[in-house]
Amino acid sequence: MMASYSESVLRPVSSSARVHHAALGGADGREAYEDDEVVVQQLLAAGVPVRELVRARRAFYLRAVTCAVRDLGIAQVLDIGPGLPPYSTRDTHSIADEHHGFRSRVLYADVDPVVVAHWRMWTDGARHRAEVLDLREPDTVLTEAEAHFDLRHPVAVVLTGVLEEVAGGDSPHGCVRRIVDALPSGSALIVSHLTGEQDPELVGRAVEVLSEVGLPLYPRKFEEIAGFFEGLRPVGPGLLPVSLWHPTHADDHAPPVVHAYGGVGLV
Numbered sequence: 482m483m484a485s486y487s488e489s490v491l492r493p494v495s496s497s498a499r500v501h502h503a504a505l506g507g508a509d510g511r512e513a514y515e516d517d518e519v520v521v522q523q524l525l526a527a528g529v530p531v532r533e534l535v536r537a538r539r540a541f542y543l544r545a546v547t548c549a550v551r552d553l554g555i556a557q558v559l560d561i562g563p564g565l566p567p568y569s570t571r572d573t574h575s576i577a578d579e580h581h582g583f584r585s586r587v588l589y590a591d592v593d594p595v596v597v598a599h600w601r602m603w604t605d606g607a608r609h610r611a612e613v614l615d616l617r618e619p620d621t622v623l624t625e626a627e628a629h630f631d632l633r634h635p636v637a638v639v640l641t642g643v644l645e646e647v648a649g650g651d652s653p654h655g656c657v658r659r660i661v662d663a664l665p666s667g668s669a670l671i672v673s674h675l676t677g678e679q680d681p682e683l684v685g686r687a688v689e690v691l692s693e694v695g696l697p698l699y700p701r702k703f704e705e706i707a708g709f710f711e712g713l714r715p716v717g718p719g720l721l722p723v724s725l726w727h728p729t730h731a732d733d734h735a736p737p738v739v740h741a742y743g744g745v746g747l748v
């Protein structure tokens with residue numbers, strides 16, 4: 482069941498958006514709650530390179546969204562599970578505005594009402610909106626998408642760092658399929674997803690730390706992640722470790738981050 486606003490604000494345990502925000506850390510002056518920083522420190526103490534992972538995943542998100550709006554020419558973006566706004570760096574609507582001006586439209590959809598409250602303060606509430614929506618209820622997501630977008634034109638759906646928070650029993654593949662099937666040709670799906678394939682023991686420790694603070698995670702194998710793109714045409718290099726998907730000099734760290742796959746598919 483969805484937490485109420487007051488529960489989300491007052492509960493002592495972290496939310497995934499807040500831990501993610503804390504893990505992205507000081508590089509761009511972010512401030513985190515102490516509770517969230519404690520969780521990040523627990524991950525680091527368990528040997529999990531969480532800062533490198535979230536930064537590489539964030540860099541992938543920025544490159545993939547730019548690819549969708551600039552290279553594929555898509556002006557409408559449904560960003561599901563955006564986490565907290567980065568504030569000091571780029572976000573989905575600033576990228577869409579840069580390339581499409583007043584034609585761009587973004588809908589931020591997150592199950593966490595605190596996340597949505599932050600996006601509502603950060604967006605104009607008209608061309609760019611935020612709604613409390615649950616990916617596991619794709620028909621409700623689509624109803625909001627139909628109200629916000631012109632579905633005669635393509636939409637890019639962003640699902641970065643979200644699907645690993647959805648249990649297999651909640652049919653993540655079926656939910657993504659339901660949304661993608663409703664989109665016109667020329668639309669795109671952007672996914673990044675945690676995997677334990679390269680180092681099951683290390684990713685298992687991350688899962689353990691996070692489950693102890695009430696944040697379950699479900700890493701998946703390459704084939705399962707590729708399954709989100711079934712029937713779509715790969716854009717660019719296909720499904721790869723996030724830091725290898727069209728890397729720029731900013732991702733030029735060795736070794737590459739291999740605990741998350743990322744890809745873009747064309748509808």
Ligand SMILES: C[S@@+](CC[C@H](N)C(=O)[O-])C[C@H]1O[C@@H](n2cnc3c(N)ncnc32)[C@H](O)[C@@H]1O
Nearest residue numbers: 498501562563564591592593615616641642646
């Ligand atoms: C780790 S953050 C992802 C941040 C961001 N997408 C990125 O790539 O940097 C995960 C976000 O997904 C949201 N989330 C988790 N399950 C969700 C669901 N079923 N429906 C919508 N949002 C969900 C969480 O509330 C959180 O804000």
